[in-house]
Amino acid sequence: DVQMTQSPSSLSASVGDRVTITCRASQHISNYLNWYQQKPGQVPKLLIYGASTLQSGVPSRFSGSPSGTEFTLTISSLQPEDFATYYCQQTYSGPRTFGQGTRVEIK
Amino acid sequence: VQLVESGGGVVPPGGSLRLSCAASGFTFDDYAINWVRQAPGRGLEFVSLISADGISAHYSDSVKGRFTISRDNSKNSLYLQMSGLRTEDTALYYCAKTGSYNSFDVWGQGTMVTVSS
Numbered sequence: 001d002v003q004m005t006q007s008p009s010s011l012s013a014s015v016g017d018r019v020t021i022t023c024r025a026s027q028h029i030s031n032y033l034n035w036y037q038q039k040p041g042q043v044p045k046l047l048i049y050g051a052s053t054l055q056s057g058v059p060s061r062f063s064g065s066p067s068g069t070e071f072t073l074t075i076s077s078l079q080p081e082d083f084a085t086y087y088c089q090q091t092y093s094g095p096r097t098f099g100q101g102t103r104v105e106i107k
Numbered sequence: 108v109q110l111v112e113s114g115g116g117v118v119p120p121g122g123s124l125r126l127s128c129a130a131s132g133f134t135f136d137d138y139a140i141n142w143v144r145q146a147p148g149r150g151l152e153f154v155s156l157i158s159a160d161g162i163s164a165h166y167s168d169s170v171k172g173r174f175t176i177s178r179d180n181s182k183n184s185l186y187l188q189m190s191g192l193r194t195e196d197t198a199l200y201y202c203a204k205t206g207s208y209n210s211f212d213v214w215g216q217g218t219m220v221t222v223s224s
Contacts, residue, residue, distance in 0.1 A: 001168070034210040036151070043201065043217065044151060049210035087151050091209030095167045096141065101150040
């Protein structure tokens with residue numbers, strides 16, 4: 001099975017900061033990498049699929065980029081509504097494994 | 108497009124439970140569907156998926172041999188039969204529709220399963 005290693009597990013940032021979260025796959029997954037946002041008490045929301053395609057309605061300050069088996073989620077200018085937990089997920093093969101999550105907190 | 112889970116509850120260790128997921132607003136038999144769970148205060152964990160035609164399925168190692176996923180396309184419904192339940196199966200169980208790049212693009216609100224004596 002493909003293992004996903006996500007880092008950092010948490011970070012503190014201020015409104016307006018540029019934030020980067022990284023996810024590494026244990027083997028080749030092509031671009032079958034997705035990013036989700038989950039706020040406390042809410043259902044997870046798909047942000048990016050195929051490593052870099054924004055889901056409809058997602059603000060353009062979110063972006064994703066692949067580099068081999070390493071994938072990055074970037075928030076170009078953090079907004080108050082972006083404080084949440086973010087998960088990566090591979091959907092290339094076998095069980096659709098998630099990363100451990102990154103909690104983005106207010107500094 | 109909507110998914111609504113049901114069937115959760117409190118069950119003793121070793122017990123069984125059957126979860127259901129009712130779909131509406133899309134052509135159900137065109138899409139693979141997934142189960143994902145989230146233990147209290149923990150991250151997302153993939154549980155199982157079933158192909159659009161119901162022929163193939165995948166399971167996480169943690170539930171393989173104990174859980175069985177199935178679907179009834181005539182009823183637009185997905186199921187998860189859980190047996191041999193353990194305390195570590197306590198979680199909120201979501202069903203999710205498969206989208207582009209096999210992403211999970213639509214999620215239900217979840218149904219809570221508590222395994223406790």
